[in-house]
Amino acid sequence: MIIINANINTMEVGTIINGYIIIKDGKIFDVGKMDDIDKKIFKYDNVIDAKGMDAYPGFIDAHTHLGLFADGEGYECEDANEVSNSITPNMRVIDAINPMDKCFDEAIRAGITTVVVSPGSANPISGEISAIKTNGIRIDNMIIKNPIGIKFAMGENPRRVNGDSGDAPITRMAVASLIRETLYKATKYMNDKEKALRNEESYDMPDYDSKYESLIPLLKREIKAHFHAHRADDIFTSIRIANEFNLDYCIVHATEAHIIIEELLKEGTDLLIGPMIGDRSKPELKNMKTDAVVDISKSGLNSAIITDHPELPIQYLPLCASLAVGKGVPKYKAIEMITSGAARICNIYDKVGSIKIGKDADILLYSRDLFEMGIQPDVVIINGKVVKNKLI
Numbered sequence: 001m002i003i004i005n006a007n008i009n010t011m012e013v014g015t016i017i018n019g020y021i022i023i024k025d026g027k028i029f030d031v032g033k034m035d036d037i038d039k040k041i042f043k044y045d046n047v048i049d050a051k052g053m054d055a056y057p058g059f060i061d062a063h064t065h066l067g068l069f070a071d072g073e074g075y076e077c078e079d080a081n082e083v084s085n086s087i088t089p090n091m092r093v094i095d096a097i098n099p100m101d102k103c104f105d106e107a108i109r110a111g112i113t114t115v116v117v118s119p120g121s122a123n124p125i126s127g128e129i130s131a132i133k134t135n136g137i138r139i140d141n142m143i144i145k146n147p148i149g150i151k152f153a154m155g156e157n158p159r160r161v162n163g164d165s166g167d168a169p170i171t172r173m174a175v176a177s178l179i180r181e182t183l184y185k186a187t188k189y190m191n192d193k194e195k196a197l198r199n200e201e202s203y204d205m206p207d208y209d210s211k212y213e214s215l216i217p218l219l220k221r222e223i224k225a226h227f228h229a230h231r232a233d234d235i236f237t238s239i240r241i242a243n244e245f246n247l248d249y250c251i252v253h254a255t256e257a258h259i260i261i262e263e264l265l266k267e268g269t270d271l272l273i274g275p276m277i278g279d280r281s282k283p284e285l286k287n288m289k290t291d292a293v294v295d296i297s298k299s300g301l302n303s304a305i306i307t308d309h310p311e312l313p314i315q316y317l318p319l320c321a322s323l324a325v326g327k328g329v330p331k332y333k334a335i336e337m338i339t340s341g342a343a344r345i346c347n348i349y350d351k352v353g354s355i356k357i358g359k360d361a362d363i364l365l366y367s368r369d370l371f372e373m374g375i376q377p378d379v380v381i382i383n384g385k386v387v388k389n390k391l392i
Helices: 103-109 156-163 172-198 210-219 232-244 261-267 292-299 314-327 331-336 340-345
Strands: 002-009 015-024 027-033 047-049 054-057 059-064 112-117 125-133 143-153 224-229 249-253 270-273 303-305 363-366 379-382 385-389
Touching: 002 363, 059 314, 059 340, 103 112, 103 314, 103 379, 103 385, 112 314, 125 172, 143 210, 156 172, 172 210, 172 232, 224 232, 232 249, 232 261, 261 292, 270 292, 270 340, 292 303, 292 314, 303 314, 303 340, 314 331
Parallel strands: 002 047, 002 054, 059 112, 143 224, 224 249, 249 270, 270 303
Antiparallel strands: 002 015, 015 027, 054 363, 112 125, 125 143, 363 379, 379 385
């Protein structure tokens, strides 16, 4: 496939005016200016003439629960939280995602080609997080990277869910304590296992523990800790724990991050901001304000915009970017927060997030300004396959 006569927002090396994109085997094979292309384009089986349309990399929602809460089907299809135990790092989110949920199609129509799907925030440690494409019927074939992280939750959610039953944690102290205890035991388990592997005669291999096994990549900094935290004090507790165990991490939601920007800059903290649209439905959201994204984007902190679907329906991710622009975030920065910036924070930038040779061919074509209210892409391409085409 070849796309010709497009204004390509690469999110890598600026914008190529009147350019082309060649796609082979689901990957971006070549990108450049029309002046430089071999004019014998008839050799390509599929030619899409963009006729001056804008091309963007597929959008990325860096924090969702897509496919875990079946749309319109109620409690019977809610699979985001395993509340039978407050510490469940061994839960694999891919075992619960339902690609048949109609919200996947709504994501595609809005130009969202990649989603990070996380277990819910009922538990202090909830399970493994996965990055997947939005097109497909079998989750195994949709995975970009699994896992990309482990979900942690601070604040009201784990306190409320477990406190209602009378089991720990009931206080913020207990939430942090349970996380620390688990990470300490996982560290000991990992060290004992490594000692046994190095010298089998002197050390016994510890009994297999799926919870601690799932935390080993985290402790080795191969994947990230994603801390659900709204209040400033919960953000600092997350950072404190991450520093104690030398974890690579990011803060999810970060509602009060705008209050503590200088401290976050000192720590180099990555932020997944959102949802930007919604009410202050619980006490820890009382300082929520849409303008916060402006201060954060100007600060230099690595940040991305998220929907937290289904808290905010996933198709409104581009609307959130538009809202950020309306509040004062530069357009390029707003696009970055749902493409390359999101990919970098989630450690999937080697595959998605920009239009670059060798990356997955996830491409959007817009005939109008994507920041116009309600505008959706005319063409959506995922892994080199056209999954939406209004040009036909």
